[in-house]
Amino acid sequence: MKLIEWDERLSIDKGVIDEDHQKLIEIINRFxxxxxxxxxxxxxxxxxxxxxxxxxxxxxxEENLQRISGFPDREAHYNEHHRLTRTxxxxxxxxRPTGGSYVNVMGEKVGDFLREWLFDHIFKSDMKMKPYAEKxxxxxxxxxxxxxxx
Ligand SMILES: [Fe+2]
Ligand SMILES: [Fe+2]
Numbered sequence: 001m002k003l004i005e006w007d008e009r010l011s012i013d014k015g016v017i018d019e020d021h022q023k024l025i026e027i028i029n030r031f032x033x034x035x036x037x038x039x040x041x042x043x044x045x046x047x048x049x050x051x052x053x054x055x056x057x058x059x060x061x062e063e064n065l066q067r068i069s070g071f072p073d074r075e076a077h078y079n080e081h082h083r084l085t086r087t088x089x090x091x092x093x094x095x096r097p098t099g100g101s102y103v104n105v106m107g108e109k110v111g112d113f114l115r116e117w118l119f120d121h122i123f124k125s126d127m128k129m130k131p132y133a134e135k136x137x138x139x140x141x142x143x144x145x146x147x148x149x150x
């Protein structure tokens with residue numbers, strides 16, 4: 001089982017979004033460390049609950065950045081967030097605190113979902129925000145400098 005490591009190449013805004021993604025990687029690693037061995041379905045429920053709490057604020061952070069920076073693909077990105085949220089809700093409904101082989105099947109489903117999130121959403125869609133986040137940061141730095149010069 002190989003854990004995921006944060007890497008500078010994953011950086012998007014050197015700020016709140018990077019912190020959010022680091023948190024998501026922590027959650028994914030907690031899942032990976034289980035290595036498919038669950039004491040109970042509750043362990044999966046806990047991971048999904050944590051993911052759910054994280055998602056609301058994170059998606060809001062990204063959508064705010066997109067609005068302020070004039071990111072062009074906002075609607076498509078919003079739809080992806082909506083789909084991830086729906087899938088997460090469905091998984092949470094499906095995972096019931098029962099044991100047996102059921103929990104392993106659910107564990108695999110959750111694994112597929114987390115992989116899709118990381119590789120399809122973060123690596124492909126979130127990365128498109130990077131130039132916009134940089135432009136915004138430069139504008140903010142310039143504004144701070146001219147304010148300091150006054
Ligand atoms: Fe993200
Ligand atoms: Fe996103």
